[in-house]
Amino acid sequence: MNLEKLTIKEAHKLLEEKEITSVELVEAHFDEIKKRDGDIHAFLSLNKEEALETAEKVDERISRGEPIEMLAGIPVAIKDNILIKGAKTTAASKILENYIAPYDATVIKKLKEEEAIFIGKTNMDEFAMGSSTENSAFGPTKNPVDLERVPGGSSGGSATAVKAGFCVYALGSDTGGSIRQPAGFCGAVGFKPTYGAVSRHGLIAVASSLDQIGPIARNVDDAAAVFEAIRGADELDSTSVSVDWQNYWDSSLDIKEIKIGIPREYFIHGLNPEIEKNIKSVISKLEKEGAKIEEISLPYNEWALATYYIIMPAEVSANLARFDGIKYGYSQISNLSAEGGQISNLLDVYLKTRGEGFGAEVRRRIMLGTYILSAGYYDAYYSRAQRVRRLIKQDFDRAFEKVDAIITPTSPTTAFKFGEKTQKPLSMYLADVYTVSVNLAGVPGISIPAREVNGLPVGLQLIGKNFDDVKLLQIAKIVEQLTKEII
Amino acid sequence: MLTKKEVEKIAELARLELDEREKEKFAEDLSSVIGYIQKLSEVNVEKVEPMTGGTNLESITRMDDEIKTISDSQMRGQILNASPNREGDYFKVPSILE
Numbered sequence: 001m002n003l004e005k006l007t008i009k010e011a012h013k014l015l016e017e018k019e020i021t022s023v024e025l026v027e028a029h030f031d032e033i034k035k036r037d038g039d040i041h042a043f044l045s046l047n048k049e050e051a052l053e054t055a056e057k058v059d060e061r062i063s064r065g066e067p068i069e070m071l072a073g074i075p076v077a078i079k080d081n082i083l084i085k086g087a088k089t090t091a092a093s094k095i096l097e098n099y100i101a102p103y104d105a106t107v108i109k110k111l112k113e114e115e116a117i118f119i120g121k122t123n124m125d126e127f128a129m130g131s132s133t134e135n136s137a138f139g140p141t142k143n144p145v146d147l148e149r150v151p152g153g154s155s156g157g158s159a160t161a162v163k164a165g166f167c168v169y170a171l172g173s174d175t176g177g178s179i180r181q182p183a184g185f186c187g188a189v190g191f192k193p194t195y196g197a198v199s200r201h202g203l204i205a206v207a208s209s210l211d212q213i214g215p216i217a218r219n220v221d222d223a224a225a226v227f228e229a230i231r232g233a234d235e236l237d238s239t240s241v242s243v244d245w246q247n248y249w250d251s252s253l254d255i256k257e258i259k260i261g262i263p264r265e266y267f268i269h270g271l272n273p274e275i276e277k278n279i280k281s282v283i284s285k286l287e288k289e290g291a292k293i294e295e296i297s298l299p300y301n302e303w304a305l306a307t308y309y310i311i312m313p314a315e316v317s318a319n320l321a322r323f324d325g326i327k328y329g330y331s332q333i334s335n336l337s338a339e340g341g342q343i344s345n346l347l348d349v350y351l352k353t354r355g356e357g358f359g360a361e362v363r364r365r366i367m368l369g370t371y372i373l374s375a376g377y378y379d380a381y382y383s384r385a386q387r388v389r390r391l392i393k394q395d396f397d398r399a400f401e402k403v404d405a406i407i408t409p410t411s412p413t414t415a416f417k418f419g420e421k422t423q424k425p426l427s428m429y430l431a432d433v434y435t436v437s438v439n440l441a442g443v444p445g446i447s448i449p450a451r452e453v454n455g456l457p458v459g460l461q462l463i464g465k466n467f468d469d470v471k472l473l474q475i476a477k478i479v480e481q482l483t484k485e486i487i
Numbered sequence: 488m489l490t491k492k493e494v495e496k497i498a499e500l501a502r503l504e505l506d507e508r509e510k511e512k513f514a515e516d517l518s519s520v521i522g523y524i525q526k527l528s529e530v531n532v533e534k535v536e537p538m539t540g541g542t543n544l545e546s547i548t549r550m551d552d553e554i555k556t557i558s559d560s561q562m563r564g565q566i567l568n569a570s571p572n573r574e575g576d577y578f579k580v581p582s583i584l585e
Contacts, residue, residue: 238544241544300530309523324502326572331571354501354504370500388530389537
């Protein structure tokens with residue numbers, strides 16, 4: 001049996017039926033990591049000892065005949081910007097190179113209650129800023145499908161770990177596409193829930209009004225199982241929302257009852273024609289099977305990327321002010337000398353610590369945000385972007401009066417080669433052109449694999465209405481099924 | 488196009504030290520992004536209210552409850568231990584007053 005390719009549901013069943021033990025499952029994944037992660041570099045740290053201890057506990061419970069939770073005994077990888085108490089949490093930054101988390105993120109607490117097995121922390125673009133994982137201070141992650149190509153980002157390590165068989169599922173975070181785009185590039189399923197559906201407590205903040213934690217998994221059912229485990233209001237995140245969630249498993253959505261919108265603005269300039277063809281073949285198949293397809297318009301989408309690259313860096317510049325070399329993390333304070341030295345006062349400590357601790361892209365975005373928020377520019381940029389953000393949200397509101405979900409490509413291209421976009425930041429930013437508006441509007445989005453182009457995975461994105469996450473997952477499951485028939 | 492002087496000013500406000508080569512590279516990078524985001528000036532935003540967050544929630548409050556987290560002595564110890572320059576239970580910073 002190929003233990004490192006199991007889905008959550010399959011692994012759960014095998015554990016329950018005592019066909020396998022959790023210890024065997026964990027060992028199989030660590031074997032795979034040992035064999036291949038030297039080349040791929042999905043992980044920044046591993047946690048084998050504790051993983052096996054938890055696995056033994058779950059095995060004991062199973063042998064006593066106790067019922068176990070869906071995620072119990074199943075290995076999960078966690079993006080390294082989510083805090084696990086006592087574990088190193090770096091956000092792939094030199095400034096947090098030796099930082100040990102003093103508490104659990106709420107999502108981790110919830111997974112611990114299910115006795116999930118944490119096998120390690122995954123690589124990412126530094127502070128989740130990037131679309132290729134090339135911005136990690138600890139070296140890039142390679143795409144397991146083609147080692148010469150990037151896995152996408154910023155949750156590149158998480159998507160890679162799932163695809164490579166290093167874990168059964170993973171958690172990522174998504175500020176402008178950071179779960180969906182790498183899932184698309186690696187051939188996995190990546191789900192960004194509605195803003196507020198999952199607590200952000202214990203997630204290292206990038207842009208607080210856009211960030212959301214979500215799963216990367218092998219199929220839609222698994223993404224739904226993880227979402228059900230981690231969602232819910234949390235008093236430690238005042239933007240989390242209490243929702244009376246429907247159950248993903250006990251519904252029976254009929255393809256003939258669903259209405260899908262095709263936004264004409266997403267199928268124009270810059271889209272790889274082969275990707276367009278593949279997405280359109282899924283749409284034709286949906287229509288043939290009885291779904292209602294309607295062309296829709298999201299007219300303000302044209303300004304989504306510009307809006308995003310104002311709001312995100314503005315929030316970044318405020319959020320990252322906390323890294324000052326005083327409270328935690330890398331610091332130049334030990335080089336302080338009263339007279340004549342390079343560091344003689346508090347300002348020098350800040351300048352040196354932050355100048356050396358942050359990588360180029362992080363500094364670029366902090367400076368961009370500082371500029372945007374500075375006196376004289378605030379109204380022209382930030383205030384205007386907040387208004388355009390509302391127009392973008394209203395586009396979605398209008399669309400969802402008519403349709404249940406919107407189909408788009410996840411990215412305009414397949415995975416690109418290392419170094420292809422690192423010299424020109426703006427060309428890297430354009431990789432997010434189909435994903436950022438979802439974060440601006442706060443709506444849920446999911447990327448599922450469509451037919452490959454030249455042997456490289458292609459992501460199909462489905463977008464749903466706020467807090468209609470379960471329905472979106474159910475529609476995604478239908479589309480996933482049809483897509484498999486086409487492949 | 489941002490000048491090197493403008494980049495120096497922004498970097499100072501952002502508390503980031505840059506070397507000479509970086510100043511030139513950042514002037515170029517930031518200028519190209521700022522050029523791109525100018526695009527928003529095409530949009531008519533008259534009478535549009537700003538969207539200030541990800542949800543419609545307003546002024547969420549909760550009861551102060553220090554028993555819950557702050558008095559977790561282990562966590563308190565770990566937080567203090569993470570400080571690069573500590574004296575007793577204080578974070579120590581260089582004096583800022585003459």
